[in-house]
Amino acid sequence: MTPRTVFHLEVNPKIPRRLIRLEELANNLWYSWDRPTRTLFARLHPGLWDAVGHNPKAFLKRVDEKLLAEAAEDPVFLASYNHILSAYDSYHSEPVRRNGPSGLGPDDLVAYFCAEFGFHESFPIYSGGLGILAGDHCKTASDMRLPFVGVGMLYRQGYFHQTLDNDGNQHALYTDSDFDDLPVAPVIDRDGRELKVSVELPGRSVAVKVWQARVGHVTLYLLDTDLEENRPDDRDISHRLYGGDRTMRLEQELVLGVGGVRALAAMDLKPAVFHINEGHAAFLVLERVRMLMGQGLDFATALEAVAVSTVFTTHTPVPAGHDHFSDEMILTYFDWYLKEVKILPEELLSLGRTPGSNDFNMTALAVRGSRFHNGVSRIHGEVSARICQSLWPQIEPEENPMDHITNGVHVPTFLFQDWADVFDKFLGNEWRSRLCDASFWTRIDEIPDHLFWSTRQSLKSQMLYLVRHRIAIQHFRNHGSEAHLDRLLKYADPINPHVLTIGFARRFVTYKRALLLFHDLEWLKQIVSDPERPVLFIFAGKAHPADVPGQELIRRVAEFARMPEFEGKILLVENYDLRLARRLVSGVDVWLNNPTYPQEACGTSGMKAAINGVINLSVTDGWWGEGYDGKNGWAIKPAPEGMDPVRRDREEAQTLYEILQDQVIPLYYDRGKQGYPVEWVKLAKRSVASILPRFNSMRMVSEYVQRFYAPAARQGAIYAQNRFENAKHIAAWKSRVRTAWPGVRLQRLDTGPKRIQFGDRLTFKVAAHLNGLGPDDVAVELLIGRTTQTDRLSKYERFRFRPEPSVDGSDQHVYTLDLEPDLCGKLNYMIRAYPYHPLLTHPFEMGMMVWL
Template sequence: MTAKHYLFEVKPNIPPQLAKLPLLSKDLIYSWKEPIRQLFIRLDPELWEHCSHNPSVFLRRIEQHKLDKAAVDADYLTAYRQTVEWYRHYQDSNGPPNQDTNTLLNPKKDLVVYFCSEFGLHESLPVYSGGLGILAGDHCKAANDICLPFIAVGLLYHQGYFTQTIDPDGNQIATNINHYFGHLPISLLKDDKGNELHCELSLNGSKLTLRLWEAKVGRVKLLLLDSDLACNREEDRSITRQLYGDGMDTRIKQEIVLGIGGVKALRTLGLQPNIWHINEGHAAFQIVQRCLEGVEQGTPFDAALEWVAGSTVFTTHTPVAAGHDSFSRDTMENYFAEMAEQLGIEFETLMALGYANGDDSPFNMTAFALRGSRFHNGVSKIHGGIASAMESYIWPEVPPEDNPLDFLTNGVHINSILAKRWAAVFDQHLSLWQHHLLDKDYWQCIDNIPNGIYWRAHRALKSQLLSVACKRLTIQQQRNACSLALQKSSTCQIKNTAGDILVLGFARRFATYKRATLLFSDLPRLEKILNNPERPVIILFAGKAHPSDEPGQQLIRDIHQFSERPEFIGKIILLEGYDLALARYMVAGCDIWLNTPVYPLEACGTSGQKAAINGVVNLSIMDGWWAEGFNEKNGWGIEPHSDKYGDDYRNQQEASDLLDIIENEVIPAYFERDDSDLPVEWLRLSKASMKSCIPQFSAQRMLMDYIEKFYLPAKRQNQRLGKNKHSAAIILAQWKQQIRSCWPGVKARVIEQSALGIHYGDKLSITLGVDLNGLSPKDIIVECLSGYLDATNAFRLDTSYTFNVESKPAADTEAPQEVVYRLEIEPQSSGIYHYKLRLYPFHALLSHNFEMGFMRWL
């Protein structure tokens, strides 16, 4: 008979001298403030690692005598008091002294709310899966840095995302672990009487109660919703169990809770945001709830939608179809038929807001988010163009390059990802560097850091990475009962961390379009590269595949099998359990960062930004952020090949380019040394990476761009459309209805235009006749676009001119209803000109001239 194990916990008592440690453990500011982390690390470094850098768990596990010793240690107490005083001052301050507050929002009047399905702030709060969540976490941190009036809303997943191990055959084993909330840096929200704060919503005819939790991110709060309450139905208690739970029924419930429940939670707290940011389509159902609030105030649905959309920013993050959730008509009717009645509209009207491919298509959350917002963006310049084309069905008559879907390139939180070794070097050599994160000229001073000091810092970070990799790989192989010979040969390269070895890193989600195995397209050549004893090279791989993504899991098996081939043992290393902690080691300790996506499917790719900020040199397909970041001096770029001859041909060509660069450029740049044994060319590339990427791809730059391009315009639209009981929104909605009714009958023709050639000094004269079909001349804009044809014969706009309305009717008696528009242009120089003529509806209350998607070309 096997004995049963019983568990109990003996928690230490925090000495009064250290009473603020629990407070510091509940503020995620520790994720980027080294002095706070050091207060815990100094008490017990081994326990800190064992607790996965979680201070809440640490304070429950530390031995009492170590706390008592620290309470009388003068040096420790000095550091403790200084940190606590800094923290108090930080909470009371209004941001860095050089912050231009004139460009920001008013904390007494404005509030930005940011919805996302996941937040990657730190490994101690496991409510994230990958890039989307980490970007959301960095957005929150940057909002804290500039004291933006800001709150975030997400879900509190009891199991978070899965924990990954890899078995002896290379299979990914996904394990879900229930997290004890007492171990997380969160607090249960309560009212003045000590009662838990709840909000309620209707879900498929039943009441659903949500519990509200809060995570502190410095000055910013993250509101987290939890459905696991005894008063809820059993199937509803599991809604917030797993991030991206299986099945579309679970997915729509999660998105209802996030969107509708998130709005209700904000109202429970008495909050009235005036700028709403939807980060990916998962939270788009908030639009429905906010429209309902308008309808309940007496505003017609169409006007309520205009008001809601005018204050809403929507960011789409991927061109991959699987990243855009859609729900069947039956599913939508099951959950939203009652809501449509409450909104005073037919269910079909609500359903149509989510159509992406005609009336019989599913309800697409991206389509709905676009129709329910007026400010939209992709996350890089390339992605903005791709997204504009993909989602052009929203604005069917407007060319994709002109439609309202803009771009704003992602950035990363410098203080969270910059290795502390680099921070120490900067503190020594760069004056007040943290106050110059957005100053491109300032960062040229990185060249002032002596090469020897710079190289030693990087070598130390690489040594840390290889030590961590060795430890993790050993644990992995011992668990898998690998032979001692295999264990020894697998770690022989990385165990000798003092050796000079070139480390290539590939760490990201294992999705097929990211092509993790592109390197293996020419195995003999790769074997030659990795087995040169004079110039040793290893490749570190890490990442997870979604449990439902079998092709992605096959990539893991393939890499595992390559890593166990005799010629690659110890040269190709696959690490399990990829998380934020391992990511920090990799983006700081590798020499080269590899990125090989299928163009143009890499929307942004912030891991490469993190690597560049730490001086790791990028070698990437020219996609996502790298197409903007690469300047031919800070790394290597691979121009994507056409898929005209098929995917296999393109992959073969790009793999050949990749291996060419590694063999002929990367390896020489790293191994060719000067008289001081320094890799001068690699150092030049590394410094160029830092100089170019720190100011251009910081989260602070990203957030300042959001404020200027989207948040401030959304604030203005909220003011315009919301005042006087939404009177302006009502006017705009009625005008749009008239445009939709009349536009199909609007016609235009050229009545008269100048000859093909005129002399310099003469004017080009154009007269148009427009049948407005019941519209007023003030309802439309008629334009002439003047420009030129580039080398590819594409039209490039130079100047646009607006036609004037003539008072007299058309001379052509066959069209007496036409309104005459006339334009005269005097060219500023001789030469060949090209022009195009168009008209589109216009109203002063529009957020974007082309938001209706109507346009006529002559």
């Protein structure tokens, strides 16, 4: 063959003037939660829409100009276009914050830092749950009209495209994004140039370009090091999400945390609150401290001023999942920092120190550099309090400052349009403004059962079309035959979608236990082999390319799916992405989740399923520990922590099989004379009514505003008053307390009766040796409760002692409490002391306490 050169040329169409605002729609991620906007693009050329991955911006660059010209003259298309523009303009001109006052002032900007953001499959800078949650957070901040910006990384390669071979082996394919095809644009500085900041790395500075993406009312700023002026290895820092070795991970986190703060400063944005969403961005604490020290503050004062205006959310349920780096790496990468701020290496390293480890822990840095901390469900908050208890060593985990705000999902993104239309008809348009009103959602019963069921069946049919399409692609790529494909898809019939379909789709990691369903193959065979009551299981998910055990789980599922007794009854769909996720959570009948308790931080996929009328069957871990009420799904009660893992899996698999065999399958196939399962529909309605108002992102972000953002903005302002006078005061006070606290002790002065009559008054007296502290520096407290109800400190009533005036000027101070118990019966009481100052954000933030 004669050698030849292939040259590339892209010809972009001219968009007709009547349709010119298609470009505006394509460049605002509002399209990621407005389905009619995406449909508008798709109807122009469905094949091209699929080919460009549902990316409106890429679509407009490739669609034939003739189609655009025809659309500009098509009255039906123009009517849809104008209707969408009207909705778009109404949304973006909304003058007030919806769903009530936010508690934030107009200048109380919140800056939300995260390593990944998941808005839509067309914008691949996410890998999974953390990114989707961050995307939902931004969308909801836009819906609420909050003063809010996001800060993240613009990766040339997002998470990988997954293919599976005949044996179920995962193959990861990475592709580079063309930034011209993404809904981003460079930030332009005052001089009309593209904005760049620099970040110091050992022996060099790295240039970081700042991009912006519009997310409704919110702006997302993204950082990019793939610039010609950078060294090849530095250009790679922002190349791949979660790629490379520990050095690459550290450099990515430096660019995100340090570079992100510098980017905001370069744009003259002055956030009142910084939110660190997972520890990857925790280096922003050090950069903010450095900037405040440039205003003349010392290190301790600057740290206090930074911490009170910082929120930290952890999503990791196991200690090993928290990022950590060697001390040597930290000192190498922060050598410039130590010289500039003039602190000792140990002062820096102490911010990331945890007992029993010589590594620098990013979660420890984030906690010490913030005063508002939370896990992402009630159970996860308790787990995180235990994981982080060494940071408040004298405080019981249940009382330490680790709080929780349970995640929620963005309803406009994950509620399918079919349901929105049904809700409009039977609940009225007001349902969109009543998302958090539990009493309103009892009206779900006003939807006729037969219409509810037919909507569910329609969504299931749509899901099955996509599943069949994906399965066919992977089947033929792996050289399968058409005859065998027909066998595989026998039960996945979108024309007759009456087979009970159960979905399991999530990241493949060992704690999520994808193989629990296959614990007893004979029992499972009984469950799926009844020809009158068939069952279809659909699996999907990716394992990290470096996670060999996770990839082995995928291979084992594929192996089970190939067994003759399970062929066609277990489907494994490759390349789990947002598009497939939206279809699965809306289309299956049951959403299965069986993690090892308590390792599921939250798990939002079940919420997405529930709002679409899908019923959850889950271990009561993560959010389901709060969401399950006994009447809205099925629960697998977890075995006690510490049980032998083999026995635990056996017992929980048995529970799963029993629920499937005795409850799920009979209920689904109990059709009766109506032709649909009446009790199933009743349960599904109860699921929607109980879960949608509690587990949506409007409730979640409202909690962040009320409990964290607004208080953090207020505390930040208080600490900054009079050139940070209060920050200086609290830093000096804490230093004094830390020095004195080891010598603080309590002694009881009264004898205290063993028995009294109800109504009698008791007087307690305690002498406190304060080791140089003043009586107002220490709170002395009595806790009292019934002996049968005092397994947790939260069940005790608390009463504060008052300090008596000192007589002889000694270091011993007397505290007194007069108490008339309002309880009868046997009581327990305890006395304790802890540092107190009215400027503290949390009463136990110093982690110090002594008990009598």
